[in-house]
Amino acid sequence: MAKICAVEKKIKINGKEIIVCDETRSKLLCVLQEIQDKKGFISDVDMQDVADKFGIHPVEVYSVVSFYSFLTNKKKGKYIIRVSTCITCEMAGSNKLISDFEKLLKIDCGDTTKDNKFSLEKTSCIGMCDQAPAIMINDRLIGNVTKEKIKKILKELK
Amino acid sequence: MPKTKSAKNNDKLIIFSDIEPFSGIKKAIQSGRRDVLETVRDSNLKGRGGAGFPTGVKWNLAAAATSEKKYVVCNADEGEPGTFKDRILITEHAKLFLEGMIIAGFAIGSDQGFIYLRGEYRSFLPILEKEISLLRKNNLLGKNILGKKGFNFDIELRLGVGAYVCGEETALIESLEGNRGEPRNRPPFPVNTGFNGNPTVINNVETFANIPHVITKGAEWFKSFGTDKSAGTKLLSISGDCKKPGVYEVPFGISVKEVLKLCAGQDAKAVQIGGASGVCVVKKDFNRKIAFEDLSTGGSVIIFGKRRKMLEVAGNFLEFFKEESCGQCTPCREGIPVLTEALSLLKNGECSKEYLKDIFSLAETMELASKCGLGQSSAKAFVSIINNFKDEYNLLKSDNKRKVFNG
Ligand SMILES: Cc1cc2nc3c(=O)[nH]c(=O)nc-3n(C[C@H](O)[C@H](O)[C@H](O)COP(=O)(O)O)c2cc1C
Ligand code: SF4
Ligand code: FES
Numbered sequence: 001m002a003k004i005c006a007v008e009k010k011i012k013i014n015g016k017e018i019i020v021c022d023e024t025r026s027k028l029l030c031v032l033q034e035i036q037d038k039k040g041f042i043s044d045v046d047m048q049d050v051a052d053k054f055g056i057h058p059v060e061v062y063s064v065v066s067f068y069s070f071l072t073n074k075k076k077g078k079y080i081i082r083v084s085t086c087i088t089c090e091m092a093g094s095n096k097l098i099s100d101f102e103k104l105l106k107i108d109c110g111d112t113t114k115d116n117k118f119s120l121e122k123t124s125c126i127g128m129c130d131q132a133p134a135i136m137i138n139d140r141l142i143g144n145v146t147k148e149k150i151k152k153i154l155k156e157l158k
Numbered sequence: 159m160p161k162t163k164s165a166k167n168n169d170k171l172i173i174f175s176d177i178e179p180f181s182g183i184k185k186a187i188q189s190g191r192r193d194v195l196e197t198v199r200d201s202n203l204k205g206r207g208g209a210g211f212p213t214g215v216k217w218n219l220a221a222a223a224t225s226e227k228k229y230v231v232c233n234a235d236e237g238e239p240g241t242f243k244d245r246i247l248i249t250e251h252a253k254l255f256l257e258g259m260i261i262a263g264f265a266i267g268s269d270q271g272f273i274y275l276r277g278e279y280r281s282f283l284p285i286l287e288k289e290i291s292l293l294r295k296n297n298l299l300g301k302n303i304l305g306k307k308g309f310n311f312d313i314e315l316r317l318g319v320g321a322y323v324c325g326e327e328t329a330l331i332e333s334l335e336g337n338r339g340e341p342r343n344r345p346p347f348p349v350n351t352g353f354n355g356n357p358t359v360i361n362n363v364e365t366f367a368n369i370p371h372v373i374t375k376g377a378e379w380f381k382s383f384g385t386d387k388s389a390g391t392k393l394l395s396i397s398g399d400c401k402k403p404g405v406y407e408v409p410f411g412i413s414v415k416e417v418l419k420l421c422a423g424q425d426a427k428a429v430q431i432g433g434a435s436g437v438c439v440v441k442k443d444f445n446r447k448i449a450f451e452d453l454s455t456g457g458s459v460i461i462f463g464k465r466r467k468m469l470e471v472a473g474n475f476l477e478f479f480k481e482e483s484c485g486q487c488t489p490c491r492e493g494i495p496v497l498t499e500a501l502s503l504l505k506n507g508e509c510s511k512e513y514l515k516d517i518f519s520l521a522e523t524m525e526l527a528s529k530c531g532l533g534q535s536s537a538k539a540f541v542s543i544i545n546n547f548k549d550e551y552n553l554l555k556s557d558n559k560r561k562v563f564n565g
Contacts, residue, residue, distance in 0.1 A: 026354070028336030033317060067338040067484075068319035070277050086239040087434070087474045088397040088460055124322055124478055125239040126278045129397035129460075130404050139281045 028054055028064060032071055041075045069123075077112045077119035079157055082136040086125035092132035098122070100147045104154060117157075171383055171391045171407050172371050173364070179253050180298060182370030186261050187306045194265040195221055198369070200377035202389040207233055207325075207362030208432070208456035209531070216359055219349045220266040223357040228268035230259050230311075231334070231353065231360040234275045235318050235325035238433035239478055240458035243393035244363040246405045248275075248282050251367060252289045256313065258366030260298060261373060262359055263311035271313040272353070274330055277320045286315055322482040326530050327360045329484070340484050341530035364393055364457070384410035388449040392457060396421045398430075399463030408448065415444040423461040428468065428546070433458035434475040435535035438468070438542040468550050469505050472543040476501065479536040490533025493524040497540055504544070510554040514544070 031050055035042050042065050044058075051058040065071045081101060085094045098109050101120050105113055112119040128134035131143025137153065170176065186194045199214025220228060232255060236244040247255055259271045273286065290313055293299040303309040316334060323329050324339035327348050333339040334353055352358020368390060372380050381389045388410035397403045400423025408417065414431070418424050428440050431448070432455040439446060439453065446452050462471065476498045485491045500517045503509035509517075521537035528534045544551075 026334060026336045029319065029333065030316070030336075033319060064336070064338055067340075068321050070320035085474075086478055087430070087471060088240055090474050091398060091462075091466065123278075123320070124481060125237065125241070127236055127242040127245045127276070129240050129242055129395065132397060132403075136278060141278070141281060 025054060025056075028056075028061070029068075032061070032065060036071050040078070041072045043073065047073070075112075075116070078117050079137055080119045080121065082121045082123035082126070083109075084124070084126045084128070084132070084134050084136075085122045086129070088129040089125070089133040094133045097133050097135070097145055097147075097150070100150055104150065118154075169407065171409060172380065173247075173251070173254070173367050173391065173393060173407050175371065177254075177370055177374060180257055180370075182257050182373040183260055183264070183298060183304065185373050186264050187304060187309065191221070191265055191267070194261060194373060197373060197377050198265070201372045201380040202377075203365065203368055203372060203380065204388065204450060205362055206364035206368070206392065206456065208238070208435070208454075210450045210454055213361060213365055216349055216361070217262065217265055220268075220357045220359045223350065225357050227270070227354070227356045228266055229353045229356060229358040230262045230266070230268050230271040231330065231348075231358055232259055232271065232273045232363055232366055233325060233327065233330060233360055234273055234279070234363050235322075235330060236276055236279070236363070237322040237325045237482075238435060238456050238458050239475070240397055240430070240433045240460040241395045241456060242397075243395045243405045243457050245279065245282075247363050247367050247393075248279065249285060252286060254370060255363050255366035256289055256293060257298075258361075258369030259313060260293075260303070260311055261369050262361070262366065264303075264309055266357070266359055268359070269310040269312070271311065272316055272334060273313060274316050274318060274324070274334060276318040276325075278318075280317060283315065283317070290315070321484075322478075323484045323530070323532055326532065329530070330360065331358065338484075340486050341532075343529065362456075385447075385449050385451070387451045392448060392455070394448070394455075394459050395457050396423075396459045396461070398459075398461035399423060399426060399466070400461045410449045411447050413445050413447050414439055414453070417448065417459060418444070418461070421459075421461070425463055426461045427464050427466070428462045430458070430460040430462070430471070430539065431455045433460070434478050434539060435531065437538055438471075438546055440546045468543050468547040469501060472540045473498070473501055475539045476536075479532065483532060483536070487527075487529040487533060489524045489527040490529070490536060493520055493528075493533070494536055496520060497537060501540070504551045504553075507552045508554060509551075514553060 035046050047061040048058050051061045083094050083098050105118050107113055109120050126134055126136055128141050128143045133145050134143045135145050195218050198217055203213045204210040234244055299312050301310045318324050321339045324333045326341045328342035329339040331348055331353055348358040348360050384390045391407050391409050394406045400421040402421045406420055414429055418426055428438050430438050431453045480494045483490050521541050524537045525534050
């Protein structure tokens, strides 16, 4: 796991020790990112714990979590597939890609497969427009995506 | 690691011109703070993130502030649709903008920098971490940098979490402080009241990448590129209907036509300059120039070929803004859905001339009354597309179906 902040510290969340950035208010987002990475979502209990750690109200933590699209309070798949639907990718066929994914994964965009392996989402431009259509799978940026490439990638991730 | 592609044109103008790594810092230390501030001001370098504020003015204000703590922030949130030039700088020229940040720290008297990297670029963290640890090893970061007593500076990496609006400087600061990334009212500007209430210089990655060149080669050399009002070069991120998409460094003052030639996109019927927040330029205006005084842009150039339906393009931009608006202020939050609805009326031939007039006046209100640049520019592309592509929709003749705002 890449280090996010220069100053790191061990704290306990749900009785488990995790490494977070030091606990000044400005690190709230880093701590939430860390939990999101470790568990794939931020539960109500986590939010209460974090609020206690920072001495703030859980509603404040919730309001931060709900603001950012990469933070979620629902469990998502092990692999989150995000398809860029901004204009260059749309022109290069992102809608078709989404329906290809939907068919291959047997889910609708926005949902997670039953085995909790894949979630499929739309996202804004991911800065790969020179290689449109582009997608992200977790942290990985992938450009020039085709149906064949999708099949290959999904197989590798199975 | 995603494949990246270096600058497409072989011209080595400014950013990609040869430079000995860290010669800028050495020169800065030699000539002193005041000289650095003067050189940056004399160079007429303006912010490359979109707004084009003079960098020298910003730095001088921060340098003059009497605060114990000051900060330097690199805005690497690159989220404007169609922009990817910072990706190339981060993955291939990290030394350059890191050096620019260190020079900024020296010039304004700050000992702490942040890089706010968009969450989508998270896979580039290891690159930046490696470069930063090398800098620390070589005493280019840390205490008494290169032996200069009292010149302390270090850089901390922070990750964004998928919100375009956090690229707006006050929202970015909110986010750095661990809050919802909601833009603040300006003034006060970050240069007075930035991170934790302290003076903060925020610049785009590309702005910082210009700095080492400006310092080592001088303001006059820098100004020999570009136009009178727009000194230097601009990195363009070119995508869409052209044969050679990619990042290009071009001198300010280049015409749209010349840009299309560079990327082999001469068949274009329209070009969107400045991303979703920019304007749509049509063939008759292809002689217009990329420059702060004409077509100002953070670098996004999206090309539309003959078969593209421009109302669909406008719809895509509106969808983007609807998704990314923070919802804090009414003109932006309520205006975008009204524009979206108007667009579908237009598509179905159900919009009257009078209603369109109402919509244009709403667009004006959004530009004037929105709190931040997102809302202020969210109607721009819509308006320019509706004005430029009258042949792609029909207006209702009579006004008996006139719609009125119901809110
Ligand atoms: C909605 C919105 C998004 C922005 N996104 C970015 C961005 O991703 N990168 C950036 O450098 N500037 C962005 N800006 C501009 C910044 O507010 C600010 O002007 C800039 O970072 C200043 O740096 P510069 O003077 O070097 O351009 C954005 C502005 C707005 C209104
Ligand atoms: S203009 Fe839009 S994005 Fe900006 S503060 Fe208002 S609601 Fe938020
Ligand atoms: S439009 Fe899809 S990556 Fe930019």
